[in-house]
Amino acid sequence: MSDRSVIPVSVVGGFLGAGKTTLLNRLLQENEGRRLGVIVNDFGDINIDENLIVTRDEDMVSLANGCICCSIGNDFLRALISLVTRPDPPEHIVIEASGVADPLRIAAIARADKALRLQGIFVLVDATQYQTQAADPLLVDTVRAQVGAADLLLLTKTDIAKDDQTQAVGELLERERPGVLRIETTTTDVPVSLLFGFSADLRTPSTTPHDPHALFWTGSIACDKACDVEQLTAVLEDCAGLLRCKGIVRSAGGGGQIVQWTAGRLELSSLEVAPAEAALVYIGVGAAPAGFERSIQQCFE
Numbered sequence: 177m178s179d180r181s182v183i184p185v186s187v188v189g190g191f192l193g194a195g196k197t198t199l200l201n202r203l204l205q206e207n208e209g210r211r212l213g214v215i216v217n218d219f220g221d222i223n224i225d226e227n228l229i230v231t232r233d234e235d236m237v238s239l240a241n242g243c244i245c246c247s248i249g250n251d252f253l254r255a256l257i258s259l260v261t262r263p264d265p266p267e268h269i270v271i272e273a274s275g276v277a278d279p280l281r282i283a284a285i286a287r288a289d290k291a292l293r294l295q296g297i298f299v300l301v302d303a304t305q306y307q308t309q310a311a312d313p314l315l316v317d318t319v320r321a322q323v324g325a326a327d328l329l330l331l332t333k334t335d336i337a338k339d340d341q342t343q344a345v346g347e348l349l350e351r352e353r354p355g356v357l358r359i360e361t362t363t364t365d366v367p368v369s370l371l372f373g374f375s376a377d378l379r380t381p382s383t384t385p386h387d388p389h390a391l392f393w394t395g396s397i398a399c400d401k402a403c404d405v406e407q408l409t410a411v412l413e414d415c416a417g418l419l420r421c422k423g424i425v426r427s428a429g430g431g432g433q434i435v436q437w438t439a440g441r442l443e444l445s446s447l448e449v450a451p452a453e454a455a456l457v458y459i460g461v462g463a464a465p466a467g468f469e470r471s472i473q474q475c476f477e
Contacts, residue, residue, distance in 0.1 A: 189279030190300030193438035213266030280325035299326035303337035393464035423456035
């Protein structure tokens with residue numbers, strides 16, 4: 177690949193619900209004329225305008241503005257290689273770290289190929305949740321590892337956080353990462369141009385990196401039956417340790433709902449066309465609660 181230009185790589189990290197997907201959506205739409213490659217965990221979260229899609233397959237979407245959206249699927253390296261080796265490789269690659277991942281480990285991949293150059297690690301921190309997360313013995317190592325990896329900290333949701341929350345989190349981040357550039361912003365107003373122009377020195381990951389995945393439990397369900405949304409809400413509210421649940425369901429009345437549960441907050445939005453099959457994925461911290469999956473299944477009976 178010596179005949180190709182070196183491609184800058186940015187890594188976007190942060191805990192579940194901090195606003196990573198919203199930022200990725202903006203990057204795809206406000207790419208400032210760059211042919212951008214975005215590697216995401218889940219296509220379903222990305223709001224891609226169907227009118228912009230030129231080609232689409234199971235793992236990759238090419239847009240009319242020159243951007244490419246690539247799903248990690250089960251193989252992150254394969255997704256990265258598929259972008260780099262294209263006849264028309266992107267001019268900049270942005271990688272979304274999962275909500276429980278250490279972005280420093282992902283960024284280390286950019287050092288493994290001379291065709292790539294790590295430009296920076298951008299970590300989003302939820303101003304409404306970080307104090308609680310940092311005080312939770314099951315979450316503190318994960319969120320502090322993410323903050324510790326950051327070249328730039330983006331304190332999000334300041335529009336819905338209380339003033340004392342924003343101030344307290346800012347002071348906490350300053351103690352944890354003194355001197356690191358920090359920007360307070362709403363999730364929808366992250367300065368995209370700064371991310372493209374930002375550059376940080378390469379950093380070396382720890383030889384004994386923290387493995388956050390051992391702390392978390394995950395699951396999923398797919399079903400062709402209608403969902404009792406009120407019962408589902410009760411199950412989610414009653415589940416200790418549940419961090420995130422997302423998906424689509426068909427309600428008993430025949431309509432469809434998008435389900436988004438983050439940090440104790442449930443958001444439901446209507447679908448114009450009800451899905452033929454419901455699909456939910458969820459993640460929690462600590463030991464998986466007994467009977468939770470059965471309780472989810474009962475919402476579809």
